[in-house]
Amino acid sequence: xxxxxxxxxxxxxxxxxxxxxxxxxxxxxxxxxxxxxxxxxxxxxxxxxxxxxxxxxxxxxxxxxxxxxxxxxxxxxxxxxxxxxxxxxxxxxxxxxxxxxxxxxxxxxxxxxxxxxxxxxxxxxxxxxxxxxxxxxxxxxxxxxxxxxxxxxxxxxxxxxxxxxxxxxxxxxxxxxxxxxxxxxxxxxxxxxxxxxxxxxxxxxxxx
Amino acid sequence: xxxxxxxxxxxxxxxxxxxxxxxxxxxxxxxxxxxxxxxxxxxxxxxxxxxxxxxxxxxxxxxxxxxxxxxxxxxxxxxxxxxxxxxxxxxxxxxxxxxxxxxxxxxxxxxxxxxxxxxxxxxxxxxxxxxxxxxxxxxxxxxxxxxxxxxxxxxxxxxxxxxxxxxxxxxxxxxxxxxxxxxxxxxxxxxxxxxxxxxxxxxxxxxxxxxxxxxxxxxxxxxxxxxxxxxxxxxxxxxxxxxxxxxxxxxxxxxxxxxxxxxxxxxxxxxxxxxxxxxxxxxxxxxxxxxxx
Numbered sequence: 001x002x003x004x005x006x007x008x009x010x011x012x013x014x015x016x017x018x019x020x021x022x023x024x025x026x027x028x029x030x031x032x033x034x035x036x037x038x039x040x041x042x043x044x045x046x047x048x049x050x051x052x053x054x055x056x057x058x059x060x061x062x063x064x065x066x067x068x069x070x071x072x073x074x075x076x077x078x079x080x081x082x083x084x085x086x087x088x089x090x091x092x093x094x095x096x097x098x099x100x101x102x103x104x105x106x107x108x109x110x111x112x113x114x115x116x117x118x119x120x121x122x123x124x125x126x127x128x129x130x131x132x133x134x135x136x137x138x139x140x141x142x143x144x145x146x147x148x149x150x151x152x153x154x155x156x157x158x159x160x161x162x163x164x165x166x167x168x169x170x171x172x173x174x175x176x177x178x179x180x181x182x183x184x185x186x187x188x189x190x191x192x193x194x195x196x197x198x199x200x201x202x203x204x205x206x207x208x
Numbered sequence: 209x210x211x212x213x214x215x216x217x218x219x220x221x222x223x224x225x226x227x228x229x230x231x232x233x234x235x236x237x238x239x240x241x242x243x244x245x246x247x248x249x250x251x252x253x254x255x256x257x258x259x260x261x262x263x264x265x266x267x268x269x270x271x272x273x274x275x276x277x278x279x280x281x282x283x284x285x286x287x288x289x290x291x292x293x294x295x296x297x298x299x300x301x302x303x304x305x306x307x308x309x310x311x312x313x314x315x316x317x318x319x320x321x322x323x324x325x326x327x328x329x330x331x332x333x334x335x336x337x338x339x340x341x342x343x344x345x346x347x348x349x350x351x352x353x354x355x356x357x358x359x360x361x362x363x364x365x366x367x368x369x370x371x372x373x374x375x376x377x378x379x380x381x382x383x384x385x386x387x388x389x390x391x392x393x394x395x396x397x398x399x400x401x402x403x404x405x406x407x408x409x410x411x412x413x414x415x416x417x418x419x420x421x422x423x424x425x426x427x428x429x430x431x432x433x434x435x436x437x438x439x440x441x442x443x444x445x446x447x448x449x450x451x452x453x454x455x456x457x458x459x460x461x462x463x464x465x466x467x468x469x470x471x472x473x474x475x476x477x478x479x480x481x482x483x484x485x486x487x488x489x490x491x492x493x494x495x496x497x498x499x500x501x
Contacts, residue, residue: 034320035320035341035343036320036465036468037465037468037469038221038222038223038320038322039223039469040469041221041320041321041322044341049341050321050339050341051341051342051362053341054341054342054343096482096486097486098486098489134343134344134345134348136342136343136344136357136362137342137357137359137362140344145347145348145350145353146454148344148347148348149348149454149456149457149460150456152345152348152456152457152460153456153457153459153460153464156460156464156468157464160464160468160471160472163472164471164472164475167472167475167476167479168475168479171476171479171482171483174479174483174488175479175482175483175488175489176488176489177488177489177490177491178490178491189491191491192491195491196491
């Protein structure tokens with residue numbers, strides 16, 4: 001897994017998938033917010049108006065979901081929460097204060113990354129299922145008005161939780177230097193891996 | 209009725225109060241006196257004629273309901289129901305279904321497109337097709353299951369209470385066509401007075417539960433019924449006993465909107481503050497041999 005530049009963390013196909021999801025997420029969020037709050041309605045201008053926002057939003061969301069399913073099957077086993085991860089999460093204060101020496105050893109992903117992964121899985125399932133119930137004109141007529149009402153609320157709450165999670169995800173990548181490069185180039189420095197993911201570092205280098 | 213200026217007092221997806229909400233126009237209402245209705249459907253025909261709607265000819269479902277229910281091209285439909293009465297006989301209940309023109313309209317609350325749904329100062333709730341985006345949120349918002357999305361245009365449609373006719377001092381087309389005065393139109397106060405006379409009359413004829421249907425759960429309506437069996441509105445083809453905007457719609461379109469936006473903004477700010485105070489988490493002990501090669 002190592003090469004001269006450092007350690008390979010993501011393959012090209014993973015990075016492509018990640019950035020496609022990222023673009024689709026931004027588009028789905030802008031369109032969704034436009035239809036969620038009057039103060040955001042101006043965002044419909046980005047999609048060619050209100051009707052086009054309504055038409056495109058579910059297709060964008062569905063495409064994001066399909067790509068996320070691929071990521072899910074590839075990465076879920078890296079994201080199983082362990083006792084160490086729970087301890088890491090309980091020491092979130094130490095994380096934010098950069099007290100790395102007090103934290104339990106982190107593997108390929110830390111507790112926060114894993115928790116975010118599962119929140120994304122859950123909210124995206126809820127978003128797709130609830131969105132289907134009021135996707136006009138294709139699917140909404142299979143559902144009663146009562147179901148539609150609950151679906152609209154579930155959709156909005158799930159989207160809200162997902163957006164907050166993604167804000168945290170983006171901030172963490174900006175804050176922890178060397179992280180965004182992992183997703184651009186696929187490669188991280190050995191020092192970065194040793195500091196932030198020592199368990200994974202040992203795994204891929206044999207502790208060298 | 210005097211000519212009324214059609215000023216907007218409330219519009220969908222708008223956080224500001226429209227200036228006309230200070231206006232004091234007479235509130236109008238259509239009264240549907242079910243005890244006088246003979247089910248002739250002249251109102252349905254007049255509605256189609258005036259509004260140029262032509263529902264597709266469908267199949268009979270074995271009842272007099274035709275079309276079977278409201279549609280994008282059927283803004284009012286007569287619904288026929290038979291119930292057994294206390295004497296062992298049958299009461300034939302006929303209700304003219306259509307938009308109730310709520311004082312607190314659920315469709316308007318749910319609509320995400322500014323100005324696509326408006327409430328006029330005379331109480332009429334109207335849809336602006338040019339601003340409608342076809343999302344169908346109004347369908348979820350309505351406690352009476354009235355709005356329909358056109359398959360052809362993907363726009364929401366419903367009874368306008370003939371706002372175009374009312375604005376020039378005419379009554380709605382259905383009222384104009386009614387041969388028995390089961391439908392009457394005018395200032396809401398007058399319609400309530402007339403309804404009370406009708407109820408007194410019905411009480412004297414054995415309908416002691418007769419009542420006016422002007423549900424307060426939606427702030428009252430600008431289409432009201434005189435129900436001979438006022439104690440069981442649901443017998444009239446499921447007319448809701450106590451209609452309210454659904455609490456899920458209330459959460460979704462009420463408290464959730466500001467909370468969601470505020471928490472998103474707050475999370476971004478928390479990041480900015482954290483970064484400013486703590487600084488980035490850098491790898492400072494960078495003795496990475498491979499980089500030097």
